[in-house]
Each structure stands twice: as C-alpha cells, then as structure tokens.
Amino acid sequence: MDHNKLAELLFPHITKTPEEYMTTIYPRRQLPQGAMVTRFAPSPTGFLHIGGLFTALVNERAAHQTGGRIILRIEDTDRKRSTPESEENIKAALKWLGITWDEGADVGGPYGPYHQMERLDIYKKYTDQLLKEGKAYYCYCTPEELEEERQALLKDGKMPRYMGKCRHLTEEQKAQYEKEGRKPSIRLKVPENETIVVHDMVRGDVEFDSNGIGDFVIVKSDGIPTYNYAVVIDDYLMHITHVIRAEEHLSNTPRQLLVYEALGFEKPVFAHISLILGTDHTKMSKRHGATSVDAYRQQGYLPEGIDNFLALLGWAPQGEEEIFSMEEACKVFSMDRVAKNPAVFDIKKLNWINSQHIRKLTPDAFFELAKPFMVKAGYMTGDESGEKLDWLKRVVATAQTQVDYGAQVPEKVALYFTDDFDFENEEAVSVLKEETVPLVMKALIEGFHSLDELNHDSVKGVFKAVQKGNKLKGQQVYMPFRVALTGNQHGPELAEMIPLLGADRVEKRIMKSLEKAHVSL
C-alpha cells in the first residue's frame, strides 16, 4: 500500500466507540457485520510457547467462527533476539497444529508488509506527525542519567518513571547534545493526573493512573520503534477489530491507548485472556514441564491431542464430553467462554487426552507416529520391508492402547527386541517355584511347537487345553508362564505376545528363566 493511501486512513479527531469503529472496518475489509479481524503477533525470539499457542488458537477460532480474518504479524523489532529460525519454528508449529492465517507472513495480503522491520518508514511517517504536533519529543538522556533518575525516585519512595527532563529543550540545547554525539530517542508526552480506562472484553473496565506511566519511549535512539508504539500503528492500519492477547499485556494497554489518542486512531476491542498456569497456579514455566510446542511434537504428541486439551481448558463446556476433534472444538467456541475459564496446564490431563486421540489413529498412522522413536531406540532402521516390516507393524500395534505419546512406544515393545531380562522381584521368582510349574511349561512349549500357525486363537487354545487336561486353575498356568516369558507378573496379553515372538524364542526365554530360578524341567 502506498503512503498516500495510508494517510487517507488517518482521521484527525475521532470519537467513535469500538463498535462504531467496526462499522467503518467492515466495508473497507468487505466483511459482514460481527466478523472479527484478529491477529497473532509473535516476536520471533524463541520457540512457540504453549501459552502463545493458546493465544493463537483463540484468535484463530474467534476470526473463523465469525467469518472474519486472522493475520500473522511478525514483531521482529528486537533485532538482537529475533532470528529467522525462530520465525520458521513458530510458523511450522502453528501449521502443525492446523492453525491457518488469512493474511500475513508468507501469505501476504493488502495491509502488509507483515514484518515490523519492513514497516519502519510507515512508523516514521507517524512519528514525524507526532513530533510536528508537539505530542512527542526528542530525549537525549543517556542510560546512566536515566538510571540516576530512577535510583533517586526509588530512594524517595516514588514510582520510577521518566520525569520529562527533555520535554522542553531549546533548539540550542538540542544542538549542543547533537554536537556531543548523543543519539536521541523519541518519547510520547503523557498527560498528568488522568485516569486511563481499558475497556476489556474479558476483564471489564480496568483503570490506570497516567502519573504512574511517565513519558515513555516510542522510538529508540537507533530509529527502531518500541513494541507499544508499533503495535498500535499496525493494529490500526491492518484494521484489527479485536486485539486478543495474554493477560500479561494488560499493563501495556494504557500506553497503547495513549498512542491511539495521540495519533487520533479509533480503538479496537481489547480482550486479555487468562495466562496458562501451572498446577500451582503460577505462570506456566519450565518448572511445570516442557513449554515449547515443538517439545511436545518431538515427544510424539498429536496436534489433535494438544488442540483438544487447549480447547478444553480454554472454552469447552465443562463436565460433558471431553474428547473432541478440532472441528467439534471450533463449533463450541465462544469468546464469553474463554473469558470465564482460567487455564491450568495439567500434564496428566494432556496425556490422557492425547492417549485417547492415539487410540483413534489407524494402525498405519500409529506406526508412522512411533517410527522415529523406534529408529532412535535402535529397534528398526526405517528401511525395512516385507515380512520384517509386517512384524514390526504388528509389534508396534501392541503399544497403541498403552501409550500417552509416541516416545513411550519403545519401552512398551522392548520385550520383543531383547531376550535378556531380570525378574521384577522375589515374588515373581517364587511364582516359578510352584510344584506344577515344570509340567505346565513343558506342556505349553510342546503345544506351541505343534501348532501350524501361531495366532491369538490357536495360542489361547493351547493354554485352555493344558489347563483343562491337568485340572488346573487359570492362575497356575498363565502366571508362571508370564513370569518365565517376561520376568514380570503383569504385562501385555500372552496370546498377543507369543505369536509375535514365535515358538523358538518362547522356548529359549522360558528355559533361560527356569535355569535362573533354579527350576529344572
């Protein structure tokens, strides 16, 4: 968009309410009344955090639920910490979770560019305007001077803020500072003794005292705008109707409202949604487990599991069905619900929800999920084919109902890959000391060898025949065999395991265990 067009969008004295403002946006964006135009505006300074994902999800649902649009804007003004890798990671994580954006980075759109560092000349235009109107001014204070002021205020028991030292510099003073080589920042003049009210969709009216703010920097000495400044210009020019973001930004909003006022911009609706909290109700951090979305992907969580979990703690009806698809979660979305639910990140709940989605996968999809973990464990190369691949698929399938996420598969199938194991405890060993054990073992091994085909039913048949033929209880047959075969008293169904191990390996394992337990046949 060229700058003359941008200038047309500037209305000098606007007194419209947010609702009225919407009515000017919809025709311009050719959207129906009530549609929400939202944005997700990550800073590419790290991985996508679970909390960031929650914000993205709410923005996406709000936009798409109402027939609106969501924009992905990259807030890359922190040049030291922003990296292209981080941006790619964030976009990949969003895509992995099925979050699509209608405008923004990669996809373009009519209100770009969508990277803040490509919008510097746009910000400059507004800064020049503020300077000309006397609403902003150059500040030549050095970091040392600012720190001195801060300390002095703190010493007097006052809230540290900029006291406006450079507000009224004369041209001579400015020239002197320039001569000294000082590079100025630009500050916004903040009115004194005013109450700034944030009308928040979630929190209602929240009041702030302008005296606690002080003239704040809108453009740093290197010419880069600060977050609180650039965000306002972008949200306005991109015709955002609803700024939906994490609660931690609520304290930034009064500053942003001051920028809206100074520029004469109409204001959007603000909604500050609850942060994701750990189970101890403090902000979710590393202490509570992995915080980056990518870490969950790498552990073999499913996007539908994570979406379901976030939707459940974000807006889904409580106490009803807890497992739903992305489409179903989208249907029940409403901003009112988001408002009421505090979000606590309970990893046990996520694991349970993910396990339910894992059970819904086709065997092939489950195998694909497990594959990288199986390769990493050294149980396969990934190049297998034919019988070997079929066997691997059958082995992996045994874990589908046992795991919460992909990385747990190898430990669940380990028993198929090594014939070395220890008895879990003394109690297990004592099971093998029962009088009937030698007879049972011999009969079962012979039975399995005699079968043409080892499968679930034929193996079960052998167990039944041995039990009945010797007038034994089920316990006396299954338990010692399980211990001798696996070392454990509990585990996967024997009729599932035995066909996968084959009669020879079964015999080898049994004989080794009996020898270890000093039981002779």
Ligand code: GLU
């Ligand atoms: N870049 C900010 C962040 O990542 C965006 C805040 C906002 O949505 O206004 O926290």
